[in-house]
Amino acid sequence: MFMAGGCRIPTFPGSDVPVPHFQPTDLDQLEAAIADAGADRRRLELLGNGTKRGLGKPVEADALLDLSRLHGVTLYEPEELVLTAGAGTPLHEIEALLAQRGQMLAFEPMDLGPLYGAPPRQATIGGVVACNLAGPRRPKAGAARDWFLGFTAVSGRGERFKAGSRVMKNVTGYDLPKLLAGSHGTLAALAEVTLRVHPAPDETLTLALAGLDVDRAGQAMAVALGCAHEVSGAAYLPAQLTQLSAVERLAGASATLFRLEGISASVAYRAQALEDLLREMQVPVVRLEADVSARLWREVRDLEFLQSERDAVIWRLAVPPALGAQVAQRIQRQLSSARFYLDWGGGLVWVATPTAPDAHAAAMRRAVHETGGHATLMRAPDDLRRLVSVFQPEAAPLAALSERVRAGFDPLGILNSGRMG
Amino acid sequence: MQMPEPDRAVLARRREIAADLRRLLPPDAVIEAEEARRVYESDGLTAYRGLPMLVTLPRTTAEVSAILGYCHRHGIKIVPRGAGTSLSGGALPLEDGILVGMARFNRILEIDLDNRAVVAQPGVTNLAITEAVKGAGFYYAPDPSSQIACSIGGNVAENSGGVHCLKYGLTTNNLLGLEMVLIDGQVIRLGGKHLDSGGYDLLGIVTGSEGLLGIVTEVTVRILRRPETARALLVGFPSNISAGNCVGQVIASGIIPAGMEMMDRPAIRAAEDFVQAGYPLEAEALLIVELDGPEPEVAALIGKVAAIAESCGATSITASRDEAERLRFWAGRKAAFPAVGRISPDYYCMDGTIPRRELPRMLEEMARLSEKYGLRVANVFHAGDGNLHPLILYDANAPGELERAEAFGADILRLCVAVGGVLTGEHGVGVEKRDLMGVMFDERDLAQQQRLKCAFDAGGLMNPGKMFPTLHRCAELGRLHVHGGRLPHPDLPRF
Numbered sequence: 001m002f003m004a005g006g007c008r009i010p011t012f013p014g015s016d017v018p019v020p021h022f023q024p025t026d027l028d029q030l031e032a033a034i035a036d037a038g039a040d041r042r043r044l045e046l047l048g049n050g051t052k053r054g055l056g057k058p059v060e061a062d063a064l065l066d067l068s069r070l071h072g073v074t075l076y077e078p079e080e081l082v083l084t085a086g087a088g089t090p091l092h093e094i095e096a097l098l099a100q101r102g103q104m105l106a107f108e109p110m111d112l113g114p115l116y117g118a119p120p121r122q123a124t125i126g127g128v129v130a131c132n133l134a135g136p137r138r139p140k141a142g143a144a145r146d147w148f149l150g151f152t153a154v155s156g157r158g159e160r161f162k163a164g165s166r167v168m169k170n171v172t173g174y175d176l177p178k179l180l181a182g183s184h185g186t187l188a189a190l191a192e193v194t195l196r197v198h199p200a201p202d203e204t205l206t207l208a209l210a211g212l213d214v215d216r217a218g219q220a221m222a223v224a225l226g227c228a229h230e231v232s233g234a235a236y237l238p239a240q241l242t243q244l245s246a247v248e249r250l251a252g253a254s255a256t257l258f259r260l261e262g263i264s265a266s267v268a269y270r271a272q273a274l275e276d277l278l279r280e281m282q283v284p285v286v287r288l289e290a291d292v293s294a295r296l297w298r299e300v301r302d303l304e305f306l307q308s309e310r311d312a313v314i315w316r317l318a319v320p321p322a323l324g325a326q327v328a329q330r331i332q333r334q335l336s337s338a339r340f341y342l343d344w345g346g347g348l349v350w351v352a353t354p355t356a357p358d359a360h361a362a363a364m365r366r367a368v369h370e371t372g373g374h375a376t377l378m379r380a381p382d383d384l385r386r387l388v389s390v391f392q393p394e395a396a397p398l399a400a401l402s403e404r405v406r407a408g409f410d411p412l413g414i415l416n417s418g419r420m421g
Numbered sequence: 422m423q424m425p426e427p428d429r430a431v432l433a434r435r436r437e438i439a440a441d442l443r444r445l446l447p448p449d450a451v452i453e454a455e456e457a458r459r460v461y462e463s464d465g466l467t468a469y470r471g472l473p474m475l476v477t478l479p480r481t482t483a484e485v486s487a488i489l490g491y492c493h494r495h496g497i498k499i500v501p502r503g504a505g506t507s508l509s510g511g512a513l514p515l516e517d518g519i520l521v522g523m524a525r526f527n528r529i530l531e532i533d534l535d536n537r538a539v540v541a542q543p544g545v546t547n548l549a550i551t552e553a554v555k556g557a558g559f560y561y562a563p564d565p566s567s568q569i570a571c572s573i574g575g576n577v578a579e580n581s582g583g584v585h586c587l588k589y590g591l592t593t594n595n596l597l598g599l600e601m602v603l604i605d606g607q608v609i610r611l612g613g614k615h616l617d618s619g620g621y622d623l624l625g626i627v628t629g630s631e632g633l634l635g636i637v638t639e640v641t642v643r644i645l646r647r648p649e650t651a652r653a654l655l656v657g658f659p660s661n662i663s664a665g666n667c668v669g670q671v672i673a674s675g676i677i678p679a680g681m682e683m684m685d686r687p688a689i690r691a692a693e694d695f696v697q698a699g700y701p702l703e704a705e706a707l708l709i710v711e712l713d714g715p716e717p718e719v720a721a722l723i724g725k726v727a728a729i730a731e732s733c734g735a736t737s738i739t740a741s742r743d744e745a746e747r748l749r750f751w752a753g754r755k756a757a758f759p760a761v762g763r764i765s766p767d768y769y770c771m772d773g774t775i776p777r778r779e780l781p782r783m784l785e786e787m788a789r790l791s792e793k794y795g796l797r798v799a800n801v802f803h804a805g806d807g808n809l810h811p812l813i814l815y816d817a818n819a820p821g822e823l824e825r826a827e828a829f830g831a832d833i834l835r836l837c838v839a840v841g842g843v844l845t846g847e848h849g850v851g852v853e854k855r856d857l858m859g860v861m862f863d864e865r866d867l868a869q870q871q872r873l874k875c876a877f878d879a880g881g882l883m884n885p886g887k888m889f890p891t892l893h894r895c896a897e898l899g900r901l902h903v904h905g906g907r908l909p910h911p912d913l914p915r916f
């Protein structure tokens with residue numbers, strides 16, 4: 001039976017009234033659950049472990065569809081760099097399995113759980129893919145979309161279908177994995193996903209430049225990412241944030257961070273070369289070794305600096321990397337309460353502010369407008385997310401096209417209704 | 422190959438349509454004379470030919486929009502064309518369709534080194550992008566062997582690869598943004614110079630959509646800094662099995678080479694005869710393994726790969742000592758297609774992908790099929806990512822040989838799917854593999870893909886007859902079926 005397992009009490013956010021809750025354990029049950037819901041016009045909220053319910057607009061639903069029982073790695077072939085797992089498989093289980101064979105998910109998915117008040121390390125692989133997550137390695141290694149090879153899913157029509165494959169080079173038919181990645185559960189419920197995996201680096205080292213202002217940090221990142229030294233992370237933390245880091249050595253000044261990964265001879269060589277290159281910045285450079293470096297990039301990846309009460313509203317601005325510093329400054333001039341940092345060499349600006357009537361949507365969208373970039377409201381109280389566009393509004397022809405695409409998968413609008421709307 | 426039945430009513434109006442288009446476009450953008458249209462009768466898959474009803478050569482997005490808007494209003498089919506190097510018949514004209522040639526979109530619009538991006542019109546060749554940024558030390562990573570000729574718009578439409586995509590990805594992983602015109606003439610922009618926009622990833626969907634969703638009129642790609650060094654290893658093996666084994670072990674050891682190519686004995690011989698690259702002629706299989714990056718890394722990894730190769734029973738191992746030698750190693754591989762062209766009047770290039778470890782079984786089966794069909798086959802293989810290019814040798818003038826070659830090819834592709842692989846790794850479905858789609862996908866999988874097509878092009882006017890074996894009407898695809906008045910799986914517990 002589709003009984004609620006474990007100790008979670010199924011409710012909708014902000015309410016403690018239990019709602020119908022379905023927990024399919026295989027594809028047949030998943031297909032039946034969605035087909036039934038369609039027949040009854042019952043709207044479903046899709047959950048893995050529910051760590052990212054705060055992402056997107058609050059869903060309008062009559063029942064919960066819990067995918068956490070679609071669980072387990074069904075194929076892992078390290079030599080072929082491929083892994084298949086049930087969508088409900090916890091990410092940390094997959095990462096542990098890969099680590100045993102010296103491999104990893106190259107896109108370094110962030111753990112958003114704590115940002116939305118859930119415990120860490122609860123995310124499922126299906127949720128990671130559905131939200132197209134990525135971490136600091138994004139500019140070099142891509143996002144979930146770039147490593148997502150194939151899937152089996154059930155559409156909002158209540159029909160199972162598959163797309164993609166288990167091989168990394170495939171152009172047979174439309175690249176539906178790209179579409180499902182980042183669709184936030186509004187097109188189909190993923191049952192099983194196949195990902196390409198990657199060897200983990202032997203060694204990691206981070207260079208931290210102390211005390212640059214944001215403009216010069218932007219320049220330093222452009223230099224580092226434009227050279228041949230394969231920087232796999234480039235971020236800027238203002239002084240305000242370095243003091244929140246567990247890496248105490250960084251406190252007291254801003255930090256511009258460059259991560260280098262690879263075999264040890266290569267990392268040592270590139271670290272020296274990059275240090276020489278960045279000497280013209282005329283600031284002290286600190287070297288952070290493996291463990292400390294890993295700790296720091298986890299903080300950067302998971303927004304650990306922006307988890308306090310005063311960071312009620314969090315925006316994610318995706319901009320051309322060379323413009324990140326400028327966009328951040330512009331926002332700070334307008335909103336003195338805003339705190340920010342840069343990742344992706346400037347291409348990703350995280351901004352946190354106390355709550356505000358429009359969640360500062362107008363200011364954020366103005367700030368990205370001229371750059372051609374996009375602003376997404378990553379965290380805000382439910383009522384605010386109902387009010388403002390969480391995702392960047394699309395031009396009319398594109399919005400109409402996106403809506404037609406959605407309707408082709410879920411004509412009745414029963415899957416995560418309203419989440420992306 | 423069955424193409425959609427030409428629309429006689431449209432054909433009858435050809436002159437009128439040409440006149441209308443001349444009013445919408447500059448006079449030299451509409452081509453009506455038969456000998457001028459002939460130029461476009463086939464793409465790289467020369468076995469298929471057809472004369473387009475009309476050819477248009479627009480120069481601007483507004484002109485493309487005018488053409489598509491007109492065709493949309495009048496129910497006229499469109500076939501987009503870049504440089505015409507497709508190996509799957511993607512740009513094969515339709516007798517009752519307007520071919521939209523994108524060759525005049527030939528300008529690089531912006532080189533933005535700060536953001537490591539190039540904005541180009543779709544008719545610019547793949548190589549021209551690299552050439553434009555070479556002086557500054559950058560390059561565009563995807564490098565199909567056809568890169569001197571193929572257009573970046575065609576690369577987007579086919580999601581093209583190259584010998585370096587194991588490490589650097591396919592077109593889709595190197596693309597930042599697009600402008601495209603929809604069939605009703607509306608213009609949309611997807612992505613930009615930033616990453617991961619939010620909203621549905623239509624950029625990812627349009628990439629590899631084979632001209633079925635709209636016409637791409639501007640492309641933004643990311644460029645990378647040239648690695649400090651690149652060196653290649655040339656390794657001979659006594660068997661395909663030992664070579665295949667070596668590939669798996671290199672990857673399992675944690676090394677992702679920039680390129681890892683394999684050739685079998687017939688391909689080695691053809692290439693060596695053609696370009697004298699210094700290939701070991703006694704070898705049954707040859708691997709070219711390229712490593713790039715900083716000097717000390719490349720030096721260390723060359724040693725490591727050589728040691729692995731040795732332990733796999735390599736009979737010869739040579740590391741390139743300088744750039745000239747590295748290029749010589751590649752010369753044979755890069756000329757493999759024309760080299761095979763010299764030893765046979767015609768050849769038919771296949772493009773399946775398999776899980777790598779299935780290689781020995783695949784090659785064995787291919788040898789068996791080669792005997793069965795009485796046709797020779799040479800293999801070049803993007804070994805790192807499992808993408809096979811069997812080249813079937815035949816003579817189009819010998820009665821029945823083309824059909825035999827096609828049947829042989831279809832068997833190879835069925836086998837690829839049977840061992841867990843796919844029909845096409847980088848050349849696209851086009852008309853060539855259209856009727857094999859059912860081998861890999863069931864009715865429902867295909868129906869869902871076609872619903873996506875319907876969202877872009879409900880009238881089915883963009884490049885029809887390609888990719889999908891049967892064309893369903895969008896209204897029919899949109900209908901929700903309650904199965905015989907009952908729901909599926911009545912035996913399962915309900916809400």
Ligand SMILES: Cc1cc2nc3c(=O)[nH]c(=O)nc-3n(C[C@H](O)[C@H](O)[C@H](O)COP(=O)(O)OP(=O)(O)OC[C@H]3O[C@@H](n4cnc5c(N)ncnc54)[C@H](O)[C@@H]3O)c2cc1C
Binds near residue numbers: 508564565567578847
């Ligand atoms: C000798 C040779 C070697 C090759 N090597 C490789 C290789 O290594 N890797 C690889 O991946 N491919 C290879 N190819 C295949 C081919 O070069 C690629 O598929 C290439 O991307 C096609 O580009 P094109 O400009 O020639 O496109 P065309 O052949 O003109 O068109 C290809 C498809 O794209 C569509 N199209 C073209 N332009 C647009 C546009 N602007 N908007 C929308 N749709 C459009 C067409 O309708 C058609 O469906 C090779 C081909 C040859 C002949």
